[in-house]
Amino acid sequence: MHSMKPSILIIDDEEAIRLFLEATLEDRGYSVVTAATGEIALASAAASPPDIALLDLRLPDMTGLQVLQALKQRLPHLPVVMITAYSESDSAVQAMKLDAFDYVNKPIQLDKLLAVVDKALEETAPARERFRTTTQSDLFGGMDDVVASRAPAMLKLYDIVRQIAGGSGTTVLIEGESGVGKDVLANLIHRTSPRRTFPFLEINCAALPEQLLESELFGHEKGAFTDAATQKMGLLELADSGTLFLDEIGEMSLPIQVKLLRVLEKMSFRRVGGIADISVDVRIVAATNRNLAGEVKAGRFREDLFYRLNVVQLVVPPLRDRREDIGPLAEYFLGIYNERFGKGFREVGESARSAFAEYSWPGNIRELRNLMERTVLLEDGLVLERKHLNLMEAEPAVGDLPASLHNVLVNPLPEAGIALEDLVHQFEETLVRKAFVAAAGNQTRAARLLGLNRDKFRYRLKQYGIKEEA
Secondary structure, three states: OOOOOOEEEEEOOOHHHHHHHHHHHHHOOOEEEEEOOHHHHHHHHHHOOOOEEEEEOEOOOOEHHHHHHHHHHHOOOOOEEEEEOHHHHHHHHHHHHOOOOEEEEOOOOHHHHHHHHHHHHHHOHHHHHHHHHOOOOOOOOOOHHHHOOOOHHHHHHHHHHHHOOOOOOOOEEEEOOOOOOHHHHHHHHHHOOHHHHOOEEEEEOOOOOHHHHHHHHHOEOOOOOOOOOOOEOOHHHHOOOOEEEEEOHHHOOHHHHHHHHHHHHHOEEOOEOOOOOEEOOOEEEEEEOOOHHHHHHOOOOOHHHHHHHOOEEEEOOOHHHOHHHHHHHHHHHHHHHHHHHOOOOOEEOHHHHHHHHHOOOOOHHHHHHHHHHHHHHHOOOOEEOHHHOOOOOOOOOHHHOOHHHHHHHHOOOOOOOOOHHHHHHHHHHHHHHHHHHHOOOOHHHHHHHOOOOHHHHHHHHHHOOOOOOO
């Protein structure tokens, strides 16, 4: 899964600095990946975690501190060295408080940078080794909370997982709403299979633009496109003999679907810009919160790929359909966050259990975990009760609409008539805003709530000036 050379992720929007550091560090035996924006950096780190990151404080899409927080949340063991201007000393101090390893000033003194990199790699080596050898679960931090389900529907799923454990090449499609734990189930499939001693790698197909997703999956040859300064192995190669988990596969573009179909049929592919066929032995586990059969009918997903993926189908029920799991999961998360935040909660009280039972959990287990983390952090007590929870159903109501729309819907049409297009735009803007809020600013998820693709949704965000406000 990892090469012997330590890997460095360089995050800087200045091309000259990226190229200089890349050339210098590669000459000294490091494996280097570069990113010009925070979004690309986080996607790269999620797909292939580096051993160390060099992070500029100023980026075009996010602040360096935001990227630092996101990196440390996902990869707590990762040493991050900040690159700062002398005028940014306050931010450098803030970065150290957020657990940056160290910082270096611009203009960069190469000998000092190399010394910091060597020191960071040496001091974090034990933590990085633990990360490599421990099965990670990004969403839940462990397997027990989902594996210990009491719901009959989940127990049936685990029976199927046991039955397919021996068939290490069988392709699996996992369907279910966002937050139900599809990635944890994929990890369980890998851990119970003969492939468990080999890599389990994952990538979110919705998180990356098409060219970057293609490069991450299949790799690329040097010079294949503008930023391809070196040859790169893709996840299919890195996961050889193991399992590759393709999350949100319903978001994959049709051209990449064609290339993936060839992998499933022949277990071979070519890197972007390559001419040689590369053979691999990889189990593909895919997941989606869409109805892929419906996507096939709508022409957004290839029928032949759907049948290739759908050899074994697992449908994970939403949390509202497995209510016997809510209490035990809440207790489990309570224990985790009690310890993490040094709090004294001993149990989940009856009033809180009643509140959980009444709620529909649109965000499923992810929402429950986030709620428990926030509540334990902000509240104090021995018994967690309803009063501690900020749990409200977001019911759409006519009263949420602009007054002009509300009047048209509840009153007879005026004799003078109405401006239909203006009202339609108001209605559309209202729904776009509601979806954006409901999805907590995640454009892909918000687009899905409205049955739009991401480009169409982004166009409407720009049209109504919503993104800048969020």
